[in-house]
Amino acid sequence: MPGPRRARWLKVDLLLRLMLPLLVIVAAAAGFGAFTAQQLTARVYDRWLVDAARSVAAQVRFEQGAAALDLPPIAESILLFDDNDRIYFAVEQGGRLIAGSAGIPGAGENEARLARGAAYDSTFDGQAVRVARVTLDRGDAEAVTVLVAETGLKREHSAQELVAVMWPMLALIVAAGLSILLAVRGAVRPLQVIASRWNDRSPVSLQPVGDDGVPRELLPFTAALNGLLARIRGLLARERQFAALAAHQLRTPLAGLQLGLARAAKAADVAQARAVIGELRQATERTTRVVHQLLALGRIDSEHRGDMNFVDCDLVSIAEDVGAACADRALARDVDLELVAVERPVSALVAPDLIAELLANLLDNALCYTPAAGRIVVEVHAHPVTIRVSDSGPGIAEDEREAVFDRFVRGRTARGEGSGLGLAIVREIAALHQATVALTDSAWGGTSVTIAFAPA
Amino acid sequence: MRLLLVEDDVVIARELLLRWSSRGWTAQARTTLAAAEEALASKPGNPPYDLIILDLGLPDGDGVDWLTHRRRDDRRIPVIMLTARDRIADRVRGLQSGADDYLVKPFDPDELDARIEAVQRRGQVSRGEHLRYGRITWLGDQGLAFVDGRSLELMPREFEVLGLLLGRAPRLLPKRWLIDALAERNLNLADSAAEVYVSRLRRKLAGSSATIRTLRGFGYVLEVGVEKDA
Numbered sequence: 001m002p003g004p005r006r007a008r009w010l011k012v013d014l015l016l017r018l019m020l021p022l023l024v025i026v027a028a029a030a031g032f033g034a035f036t037a038q039q040l041t042a043r044v045y046d047r048w049l050v051d052a053a054r055s056v057a058a059q060v061r062f063e064q065g066a067a068a069l070d071l072p073p074i075a076e077s078i079l080l081f082d083d084n085d086r087i088y089f090a091v092e093q094g095g096r097l098i099a100g101s102a103g104i105p106g107a108g109e110n111e112a113r114l115a116r117g118a119a120y121d122s123t124f125d126g127q128a129v130r131v132a133r134v135t136l137d138r139g140d141a142e143a144v145t146v147l148v149a150e151t152g153l154k155r156e157h158s159a160q161e162l163v164a165v166m167w168p169m170l171a172l173i174v175a176a177g178l179s180i181l182l183a184v185r186g187a188v189r190p191l192q193v194i195a196s197r198w199n200d201r202s203p204v205s206l207q208p209v210g211d212d213g214v215p216r217e218l219l220p221f222t223a224a225l226n227g228l229l230a231r232i233r234g235l236l237a238r239e240r241q242f243a244a245l246a247a248h249q250l251r252t253p254l255a256g257l258q259l260g261l262a263r264a265a266k267a268a269d270v271a272q273a274r275a276v277i278g279e280l281r282q283a284t285e286r287t288t289r290v291v292h293q294l295l296a297l298g299r300i301d302s303e304h305r306g307d308m309n310f311v312d313c314d315l316v317s318i319a320e321d322v323g324a325a326c327a328d329r330a331l332a333r334d335v336d337l338e339l340v341a342v343e344r345p346v347s348a349l350v351a352p353d354l355i356a357e358l359l360a361n362l363l364d365n366a367l368c369y370t371p372a373a374g375r376i377v378v379e380v381h382a383h384p385v386t387i388r389v390s391d392s393g394p395g396i397a398e399d400e401r402e403a404v405f406d407r408f409v410r411g412r413t414a415r416g417e418g419s420g421l422g423l424a425i426v427r428e429i430a431a432l433h434q435a436t437v438a439l440t441d442s443a444w445g446g447t448s449v450t451i452a453f454a455p456a
Numbered sequence: 457m458r459l460l461l462v463e464d465d466v467v468i469a470r471e472l473l474l475r476w477s478s479r480g481w482t483a484q485a486r487t488t489l490a491a492a493e494e495a496l497a498s499k500p501g502n503p504p505y506d507l508i509i510l511d512l513g514l515p516d517g518d519g520v521d522w523l524t525h526r527r528r529d530d531r532r533i534p535v536i537m538l539t540a541r542d543r544i545a546d547r548v549r550g551l552q553s554g555a556d557d558y559l560v561k562p563f564d565p566d567e568l569d570a571r572i573e574a575v576q577r578r579g580q581v582s583r584g585e586h587l588r589y590g591r592i593t594w595l596g597d598q599g600l601a602f603v604d605g606r607s608l609e610l611m612p613r614e615f616e617v618l619g620l621l622l623g624r625a626p627r628l629l630p631k632r633w634l635i636d637a638l639a640e641r642n643l644n645l646a647d648s649a650a651e652v653y654v655s656r657l658r659r660k661l662a663g664s665s666a667t668i669r670t671l672r673g674f675g676y677v678l679e680v681g682v683e684k685d686a
Contacts, residue, residue, distance in 0.1 A: 284562075285564075288562050292542065295542070299543075317632075320630060320631070320632060320673075320674060321544070321630075323671070323673070323674045324628050324630045324674055324675060327627070327628035327671055327674060327675070327677070328567075328627055328628070330671065331626075331628070331669070331671075331677055336671075337671045337674060338671065338672040338673055338674075339671075339672065339673025339674050340672075340673060341673065352544060353543055353544045353545055356544050378673070
């Protein structure tokens with residue numbers, strides 16, 4: 001995840017994405033417009049210049065092949081008059097100057113071909129000029145060339161006027177930029193408002209945040225945040241409840257131990273003290289069991305909330321391990337503990353720790369309630385995947401079979417050792433595996449608990 | 457027996473040392489891995505230990521890592537882990553690191569003693585030493601075993617099975633352990649064959665104070681009458 005330093009500003013991002021294309025588009029439009037206008041005016045001026053040259057050419061007369069210009073002075077002054085530019089002309093035949101100024105170049109750069117003549121850039125008399133050339137070719141006489149040259153002031157002025165046309169474009173850019181800026185700010189503001197609303201809350205508050213005024217696009221985020229907060233609230237409530245229960249479950253046997261120790265300390269003789277200490281030993285074992293089961297429950301709770309780690313396991317191996325761990329207790333009470341697994345391996349996708357915990361609790365219950373020389377059978381079946389623990393204990397009455405799965409609820413036949421947590425653990429682990437738990441009578445009058453896994 | 461207890465809890469260490477000294481075992485306690493390392497170093501003043509009882513969460517490190525590291529060059533001294541970590545994954549990790557047994561706190565001290573003795577016995581069996589367990593006498597190097605002073609006529613594989621049972625008693629010898637152990641000794645045999653050896657051994661023990669109890673599907677337990685010293 002990138003750190004805050006590398007995080008991007010949405011506002012900057014939006015501005016860049018909007019402004020850059022706008023600038024490019026406007027600049028391109030302006031450039032293209034200016035270029036086209038420039039071309040157009042240049043062509044218009046060229047046409048005027050060529051027209052002027054054609055007017056001169058119309059005054060050329062031929063006498064026996066020799067050309068002469070018949071231009072009255074008034075006409076010449078009209079022809080050559082211009083407010084800004086200076087205009088020159090020349091009429092030549094076969095390189096000889098017939099009329100006008102000598103030395104106007106007959107060719108130049110940037111030549112533009114028009115309908116009846118040509119125009120090009122050149123220099124005359126030390127000035128840059130645009131020259132129009134019209135050729136009269138009558139066939140019976142040597143060709144006559146009429147040149148009209150004009151300085152470029154008019155053209156420069158018109159180019160400057162074109163630049164002035166660009167100013168409104170600039171104003172357009174500024175106006176567009178400002179409105180984009182305002183639009184982006186306006187669009188981003190709800191984000192900032194929501195962020196500050198969330199941040200202004202007490203840092204420990206887990207209450208949901210309101211979604212009034214939140215744009216539609218942001219509703220999923222609000223919903224996700226509220227969902228997360230709800231999960232955290234649920235988790236905390238569960239933890240608190242668990243801590244309260246755990247405190248009660250641990251304080252009670254500890255209080256018993258304390259009382260017993262006080263009694264042992266005041267015992268009249270060693271024999272009496274030993275008897276009390278013997279009882280205390282059982283109480284200690286009970287406390288140990290409660291601690292273990294509470295820890296297991298706490299673990300299920302946390303795993304339930306976190307990611308479960310399911311792996312492909314052999315349930316028979318798990319049953320063997322758990323059974324072997326319980327074997328000492330079974331042997332001590334002369335209980336016949338048996339594993340029935342016709343097929344092996346019996347593979348299932350499970351959290352092996354939790355399944356072992358489940359089995360350990362089933363066996364623990366069975367060992368608690370099965371009388372000496374009784375019988376406990378663990379079965380693991382493959383079709384469908386099932387684990388069953390049956391015992392020859394007193395059984396659980398039918399009307400209690402639902403309630404015994406609740407935490408700290410114990411059946412009427414329950415004796416001193418249990419905590420009432422075992423079957424709650426079993427049910428929660430089964431639920432995490434989408435497995436069902438069924439309580440039935442065993443073949444020997446005791447209890448049979450069947451865990452059936454959903455088919456894969 | 458010389459024991460090294462690596463445990464940083466003062467109460468547990470004191471109680472265990474008192475308990476073991478009254479049993480006639482020589483035990484020393486260390487509170488850190490570094491101190492344990494020093495006690496185990498082969499120096500003239502350091503007599504070798506028979507067994508290490510190792511707590512896992514120690515002030516200067518984790519016992520599992522320490523043992524894993526240690527097992528690279530020393531596989532000799534057996535180790536029993538003593539820990540508050542009760543997950544199966546922890547147990548597996550502990551045993552994989554080279555521990556011979558694993559006991560979760562809080563524990564019954566009698567059970568710890570029984571496990572110490574079983575681990576010790578297992579070592580003696582695998583080294584082919586002589587040992588006595590209740591009314592059974594086992595002469596590993598000679599392939600001889602006696603119950604109630606009477607010699608048992610055992611075939612080599614039955615003798616192996618008795619050794620394995622002795623190494624676990626009074627606890628269950630899981631069936632899988634038995635099969636794996638026999639397979640390790642190149643006795644390529646089916647699951648059912650292991651049962652055959654056990655039942656033959658059981659027949660030969662009939663009438664003696666030793667019996668083999670079966671927990672069907674789980675394994676076997678050697679139950680031996682306690683010898684009353686006159």
